[in-house]
Amino acid sequence: MQYESTIVVLGAKSSKGDFNGRPFDSTTIYYQADLASGENFAGMVGTEIKWGASFNFEKIKNFKFPFAAKGKFEQVSNGRAMVTILNDLQPEKALEQKS
Template sequence: MLFKTQMVVLGAKSSKGEYNGRPYDSTTIFFHADLQDGDNFVGQVGEQIKWGTSANFEKIKHLDFPLQAEATLEQVSNGKSMVTILKDLVPTKKPA
């Protein structure tokens, strides 16, 4: 299931190389999230989600952070658990 949402992107990290003969290539996005409601939770946190390869990092590294962006996310399941995948990220403006 694909859906779009607005997110405040706090930063990003690129990671590309080889470890024990195995190549790796990814971009991690750090975004603003609210903590769940409850007696032992208050405020907000920074969360992270993978966004494809390091080529995605090149698309946004020149921008000023934090930034507001429209994120396209996909929820997929293997029949036991659900995972959310960041498919696309389009910067819209700097958050207020």
């Protein structure tokens, strides 16, 4: 199942290299999410999701954080667990870049 949602991007991290002979290459997006409602929960939290390879980090690294963006998400399952994947991220409007 695919869907779009507006998120507040709090930060991003790029990881690329080799560990014990195994290459890795990813971008992690940190975004604002609501806490579950309940007696002992209130407010918001920052959570993370992977967004493809490290080249995606280059697309947003000079933006002023936090910023609103439209995310294109996909929910997939291996038959046991459901996983959400971020396929694309588009800032909602032209953003001011860092100096």
